[in-house]
Amino acid sequence: MIQIEPDLILQAQKGNSEAFTTIVEAYQRPVFNLCYRMLGDPDEAEDAAQETFLRAYNKLRGYDPTRAFSTWLLSIAAHYCIDQLRKRRLTLVSMDAMPYLDPPDTNPGPEAAFHIKEDQRRIQVMLKALGPQDRAAVVLYYWYDFSYEEIAQQLETTVSAVKSRLHRARLSLAQTWSEQESQRLTTEGKRHESPAF
Amino acid sequence: MNHQPFKDWLLSEEPLEAQQSQALQQHLRECADCRQVENAWADASALLRRTPYAAPAPGFTDRWQQRLAAQRVQAQRKQAWVAIAVTAGIAFVLIVLFGTHVLDLLASPASLLLAWIARLASLLSVYGILQEVFSVLGRVPPMVPAIALFFAVGFVCFLSVAWLATYRQLTTARRVV
Numbered sequence: 001m002i003q004i005e006p007d008l009i010l011q012a013q014k015g016n017s018e019a020f021t022t023i024v025e026a027y028q029r030p031v032f033n034l035c036y037r038m039l040g041d042p043d044e045a046e047d048a049a050q051e052t053f054l055r056a057y058n059k060l061r062g063y064d065p066t067r068a069f070s071t072w073l074l075s076i077a078a079h080y081c082i083d084q085l086r087k088r089r090l091t092l093v094s095m096d097a098m099p100y101l102d103p104p105d106t107n108p109g110p111e112a113a114f115h116i117k118e119d120q121r122r123i124q125v126m127l128k129a130l131g132p133q134d135r136a137a138v139v140l141y142y143w144y145d146f147s148y149e150e151i152a153q154q155l156e157t158t159v160s161a162v163k164s165r166l167h168r169a170r171l172s173l174a175q176t177w178s179e180q181e182s183q184r185l186t187t188e189g190k191r192h193e194s195p196a197f
Numbered sequence: 198m199n200h201q202p203f204k205d206w207l208l209s210e211e212p213l214e215a216q217q218s219q220a221l222q223q224h225l226r227e228c229a230d231c232r233q234v235e236n237a238w239a240d241a242s243a244l245l246r247r248t249p250y251a252a253p254a255p256g257f258t259d260r261w262q263q264r265l266a267a268q269r270v271q272a273q274r275k276q277a278w279v280a281i282a283v284t285a286g287i288a289f290v291l292i293v294l295f296g297t298h299v300l301d302l303l304a305s306p307a308s309l310l311l312a313w314i315a316r317l318a319s320l321l322s323v324y325g326i327l328q329e330v331f332s333v334l335g336r337v338p339p340m341v342p343a344i345a346l347f348f349a350v351g352f353v354c355f356l357s358v359a360w361l362a363t364y365r366q367l368t369t370a371r372r373v374v
């Protein structure tokens with residue numbers, strides 16, 4: 001996780017919006033990633049990430065400097081996304097929309113590019129099978145290396161509840177993975193069976 | 198077959214004791230079901246661990262600045278509406294209060310005029326008292342803290358408001374009788 005100068009936060013707390021812009025610049029990626037993994041749609045994730053920074057800006061005075069700034073910021077994002085998921089519940093999100101992916105250092109061949117895209121799609125399908133709280137626990141654990149205690153603090157629950165959430169989530173992730181795998185095998189099998197033109 | 202402890206161990210990312218690990222390996226050799234969970238979780242967790250952060254489209258910070266500016270404009274607009282609403286409210290209260298007086302004036306101009314003169318006189322006397330109080334305060338050495346001055350003025354204001362309210366109540370009652 002990125003660390004920024006405490007002085008920069010102090011400047012932003014005093015109302016220096018240029019300092020806050022530097023903070024946005026530094027944290028845009030982790031915040032956007034959290035929103036994208038939670039919401040599954042790049043446009044919604046952009047909106048949620050923007051909203052997160054706006055909320056952080058508005059309540060920056062209430063930020064306690066003894067806490068890690070990144071934890072505080074990600075907590076705002078996670079809560080916003082959980083609320084969004086609860087609100088929409090039934091609206092469908094297209095899984096075809098892809099986030100902007102950094103151009104890799106070496107230009108990948110079409111096959112590698114396909115694999116990257118396929119990975120992204122599979123992971124979103126797997127996360128989508130989880131409820132908002134379980135999803136947040138998984139995202140914070142695997143992308144942000146949060147400890148059980150930190151996740152418990154964020155989700156306002158106990159460590160043992162986090163452990164059982166993660167356990168349940170892992171089982172669901174493994175199941176979704178197996179389903180996707182068998183689906184892939186059947187479609188590939190069909191492709192091989194179908195006569196070539 | 199009871200798979201429960203084995204499935205728990207498979208999905209727990211905490212280290213197992215030697216005995217547990219041995220029992221798990223033994224079970225996996227015999228149980229295709231748990232083997233399948235193990236393989237699926239190994240692949241799924243590998244995918245979780247190798248997937249990097251997704252990045253926003255370029256220009257995120259610029260878009261954020263635009264959003265902040267838009268929020269500020271909205272806040273200002275809201276403030277303006279609040280100011281308009283408060284002004285309208287005050288105007289309404291004034292119309293209600295003095296509208297009846299206009300009607301009274303049409304009905305009995307002389308008595309109302311007298312009542313207003315009495316009110317003006319009382320305001321002048323309040324002013325006189327305040328002037329006196331302030332001249333006394335002015336002579337008090339600056340040892341008296343500003344906060345005490347503040348409270349003294351506040352108390353005097355409260356007294357005069359209470360007095361005005363009582364006065365108004367009395368005159369209204371007389372008018373009704």
Ligand SMILES: [Zn+2]
Nearest residue numbers: 200228230231
């Ligand atoms: Zn088994």
